[in-house]
Amino acid sequence: MGAKRLLGAFLAIGGVPLVALGGLIVHADIAVWPGGVTFAATALSALAVAYIWLRDIDLLAETLRQAMANQGPALSSAAAAPRIPSVERIAHGIEQLARGLANRAGEIGVLLRANQAIIERLPDPLLVLAPDRAVLRANTAMRTAFRDEIPVLLRHPVLRSAISRAWTEKATQTVDLSLPVPVEREVQATIIYFDPPLADGGQALVILSDRTRERRVEAMRADFVANVSHELRTPLASVIGFIDTIRGPAADDPPAQTRFLGIMAEQADRMRRLIDDLLSLSRIELVEHELPSTRIDVAELVRGVAASFEPRLAERRTSLILDLAPGLPTVPADADQIAQVASNLIENAIKYGREAGQVTVSVSAARAGVVLVVNDDGPGMARVHLPRLTERFYRVDKARSRNAGGTGLGLAIVKHITNRHRGQLQIESEEGKGSRFSVWLPIGKVDG
């Protein structure tokens, strides 16, 4: 408390009575000594009142300051309670007000946390954008689906222009996007614009809903019908032709009938295999954007698959060398699908490799992952075919593949399974020297 403020308060309280008393003493209306005592007593009491007044006001100001700083009641100290009753009541009122505010703030906090928990657990990826379009918040689904790629997502031209439209029109926008990485995904984005902004500064919500499955189902249905009708027509026409022959020209020729029935059985079997492969491909495509949830030991799995090829190896007099590195890490993978990859590659190596040749199958560690390599020393393929090998029904030598019972879907299946595992398929081949198919699978996050 400054001396200047004390002097000011003292003069405000005691100034007038002291000047009046002084005047009376000077003009001898009052005897000097009782007058002097009264003067001194008045001055002292004015000083005491001024001191208590200033001190209480300071205490009040301090109580307010603390209440504001704590966002709650002031830290009360018994040693410094205001002395003037009305000031004490004001201080008490401030304390109660602050306590009430603190309770309200607590309640608001609880509501806010409840809202945040709802947003966090929504199954659809969601972003909250600030007025400057920066990301304020991303929920768990968004962080899981896009990890570090949220800025990339926001730079998607279709999404970016929809966000701009939401800002200029101040209205909700809905757009369909195709996200190319890490796997192709069809997504519907809804941008909900808030005017005025939300209490936490959020100007808009961006909600993504995955439409991949629905779009895939539509596209697959169309593909499936086209492929099947095309690929089934040949064997079906052949079966119908033989039925006509058996009924007509060969009606009385049992040896010819037996021969034709054999061909018909082969054609029917071919149709069955085609349908099995197409269905298997459809099932893989349906889950292609979902990462597998189990972890497997690829080397062990490949050992089992390779063993199942013994009869085929003997038939073609092919020798198989298995080179499995010990102590490899597990990878997130679907065991049945990886077994199908190994099986399709080994089957091709035996089928298209040379008779009495050598097939090498190895599993080893590579670039934060595990790589399966199937190598053969067969005739190989010309470079032009390599980029197209994984297309459905693409065969280098149609007749040879058909004779070997191939449907042309084996490598398409391998490619889709590899994609689903976020892996990589590499095909190398040199005419006259052989082919080499490598499938790399990432180790992924070990703690899931």
Ligand SMILES: Nc1ncnc2c1ncn2[C@@H]1O[C@H](COP(=O)(O)OP(=O)(O)OP(=O)(O)O)[C@@H](O)[C@H]1O
């Ligand atoms: N190791 C290989 N050496 C030479 N050519 C190969 C090899 N693997 C595949 N090919 C060629 O690639 C084509 C496509 O292979 P893919 O496995 O997709 O079909 P397929 O073997 O004909 O039929 P499916 O595997 O469905 O029975 C084959 O027809 C063959 O011409």
Ligand SMILES: [Mg+2]
């Ligand atoms: Mg094959």
